[in-house]
């Protein structure tokens with residue numbers, strides 16, 4: 001069992017992706033209301049070696065010696081990976097050992113105003129930042145940022161990174177109806193996106209419950225309307241959960257383990273993590289599919305969202 005590596009998980013955007021989590025659960029610069037991993041417990045802008053470089057290195061060496069090649073290696077997880085001050089060293093080590101496996105960094109992009117962060121991740125093949133708002137009002141409503149984080153510096157950091165970085169930037173925009181899809185917000189987002197000039201723009205919406213019960217997913221029509229309004233040639237909607245089953249690494253045994261656990265009693269995501277010993281991101285991928293197939297449902301209770309048959 002690895003502590004910092006997880007999966008490989010079937011990823012909607014990357015195929016079979018081996019995840020590397022460089023920060024403790026919910027250590028983040030944001031506290032997004034749609035976060036699938038729950039509320040942020042350590043809201044911070046401080047970079048440090050949250051997970052030791054040597055520990056990740058040892059797990060990676062062991063993994064590669066004992067497992068087939070994944071499609072991608074992805075820095076992601078249940079917090080913001082660029083908060084780890086050794087991400088550059090981990091990336092460098094993996095690139096030197098990973099026999100041309102492309103490396104992706106999933107980031108909320110909020111620390112890219114820092115030249116050191118931009119340097120640290122510049123050898124990744126794909127950087128996938130998110131940007132859900134371009135006004136301070138929507139940023140505070142959707143992303144509940146660290147108090148010292150302003151949306152202007154986030155957008156400026158993304159623009160600076162674009163100028164410096166030679167790889168692919170796939171910008172994810174998470175739509176929460178009523179919060180960041182009103183005409184003024186969409187126009188501000190479009191202006192920011194055009195300035196950043198990512199290679200791809202990927203519209204996403206809720207698959208799993210967020211941290212706030214009142215929000216809902218955008219419908220396919222709503223997402224299509226935004227694409228039509230923006231009229232950006234490289235914008236697309238991210239594939240939905242059922243299609244994830246087609247990914248080769250979808251493992252029936254994990255699906256069965258989740259079902260066998262919640263048949264005994266309804267569980268939260270944290271319960272499933274503790275019982276099954278799997279990373280929350282890995283569990284979430286399977287919950288998406290089980291819910292889309294109508295095999296489970298989610299119920300809000302006092303202790304959070306519970307999954308049950």
Ligand code: SF4
Pocket residue numbers: 028029030031032034035036037040077078079080108
């Ligand atoms: S969605 Fe990502 S950026 Fe937002 S709180 Fe969760 S881990 Fe942090």
